[in-house]
Amino acid sequence: MLQLKLIVHMTREPGARFRPDSRDHTPTYLISFLQIHSISLFISISRASRRYAQSSSEKKMGAGKDEVSALHDLVASAGGCAVVDGGFATQLEKHGAVINDPLWSALCLIQNPGLIKKVHMEYLEAGADVLVTSSYQATIPGFLSRGLSADEGERLLQKSVVLAVEARDEFWEAEGLAGRGYSRALVAASIGSYGAYLADGSEYSGCYGPDVGLDKLKDFHRRRLRVLVKAGADMLAFETIPNKLEAQACMELLQEEDVQIPSWICFSSVDGLNAPSGDSFEDCLAVLNKSRRVTAVGINCAPPHFVESLIRKLRKLTKKVIVVYPNSGEVWDGKEKKWLPSTCFNDHHFGLFASRWRDAGAQLIGGCCRTTPCTVRAISKALKSNY
Numbered sequence: 001m002l003q004l005k006l007i008v009h010m011t012r013e014p015g016a017r018f019r020p021d022s023r024d025h026t027p028t029y030l031i032s033f034l035q036i037h038s039i040s041l042f043i044s045i046s047r048a049s050r051r052y053a054q055s056s057s058e059k060k061m062g063a064g065k066d067e068v069s070a071l072h073d074l075v076a077s078a079g080g081c082a083v084v085d086g087g088f089a090t091q092l093e094k095h096g097a098v099i100n101d102p103l104w105s106a107l108c109l110i111q112n113p114g115l116i117k118k119v120h121m122e123y124l125e126a127g128a129d130v131l132v133t134s135s136y137q138a139t140i141p142g143f144l145s146r147g148l149s150a151d152e153g154e155r156l157l158q159k160s161v162v163l164a165v166e167a168r169d170e171f172w173e174a175e176g177l178a179g180r181g182y183s184r185a186l187v188a189a190s191i192g193s194y195g196a197y198l199a200d201g202s203e204y205s206g207c208y209g210p211d212v213g214l215d216k217l218k219d220f221h222r223r224r225l226r227v228l229v230k231a232g233a234d235m236l237a238f239e240t241i242p243n244k245l246e247a248q249a250c251m252e253l254l255q256e257e258d259v260q261i262p263s264w265i266c267f268s269s270v271d272g273l274n275a276p277s278g279d280s281f282e283d284c285l286a287v288l289n290k291s292r293r294v295t296a297v298g299i300n301c302a303p304p305h306f307v308e309s310l311i312r313k314l315r316k317l318t319k320k321v322i323v324v325y326p327n328s329g330e331v332w333d334g335k336e337k338k339w340l341p342s343t344c345f346n347d348h349h350f351g352l353f354a355s356r357w358r359d360a361g362a363q364l365i366g367g368c369c370r371t372t373p374c375t376v377r378a379i380s381k382a383l384k385s386n387y
């Protein structure tokens with residue numbers, strides 16, 4: 001018997017094959033045809049694209065109810081585990097960009113925005129379902145210290161989202177993916193930790209000193225968060241958070257700013273057991289579990305050999321979506337100013353371990369520093385081979 005697998009997008013998006021309206025959500029004409037011809041049909045209703053039908057006038061800081069579920073929808077439509085992209089600065093450098101600068105990858109927003117778009121496109125081609133923007137180390141104070149005005153800084157932040165959205169939409173159109181069962185990739189606006197802005201390595205120690213309290217951290221993140229949401233990001237990605245205090249600041253900010261799009265909060269880890277500050281994940285998750293606005297929690301830029309046990313730990317501590325995107329396991333030799341080769345993980349290992357991480361409970365898997373589109377291709381192949 002002929003079997004068809006069909007994803008019905010409930011959307012007004014141009015190109016979608018079926019457009020059920022509010023009076024009749026079942027394409028009855030199709031079902032009659034299939035019955036007559038004895039064809040069995042599996043219908044999966046994807047809600048991921050509903051957000052494109054939403055009026056922009058409904059949007060506040062983010063959007064409405066459908067946007068909140070966009071991340072869950074993406075995970076579901078990817079078969080239970082979606083793919084996050086890989087190292088951004090790593091790939092910029094592969095293309096010759098020199099970003100040894102406090103602004104790091106954000107320097108390219110000023111000098112070579114076309115290259116940023118190209119890297120986004122490479123990750124889409126490798127199978128990424130989530131693009132993380134180039135704003136990790138892009139902050140208004142950082143731009144001010146480079147002699148730019150606050151307005152210019154905000155425009156660059158906005159540009160980081162626009163470049164990723166353009167790449168995503170162009171890829172979608174070029175590949176003719178509408179109506180073929182794919183979910184359009186989500187653009188996650190990167191919000192690096194306060195330590196990332198300091199560029200002194202404190203995102204891996206969590207030691208911000210006695211003068212940095214909750215309010216200071218919230219004030220640091222507030223304006224950037226507003227600009228990134230307004231620029232049209234699908235979600236927010238707080239990255240490399242090193243301690244409970246900053247996680248709480250991010251969570252409270254989502255509430256205070258009434259942010260309606262999904263967000264993840266990811267911690268780094270240097271011992272494979274705790275956040276870099278030594279705060280336990282039990283304590284960190286006890287804080288984040290209180291907020292429905294934090295959609296996902298997880299680990300980024302930790303060595304990959306920590307990841308499986310950390311997923312199992314987090315799985316016991318939360319019902320939220322778990323996201324992991326470790327670095328390659330290579331170690332930065334600060335004295336020699338070079339990366340020491342990884343003894344543990346290459347792209348092949350990432351492919352093998354992606355399935356294990358999924359089985360342990362991760363629902364979003366990608367790579368961080370020193371991973372490349374080849375890494376993401378291996379992850380995507382492993383996760384989607386049975387789907």
Ligand SMILES: [Zn+2]
Pocket residue numbers: 300301327368369
């Ligand atoms: Zn990293």
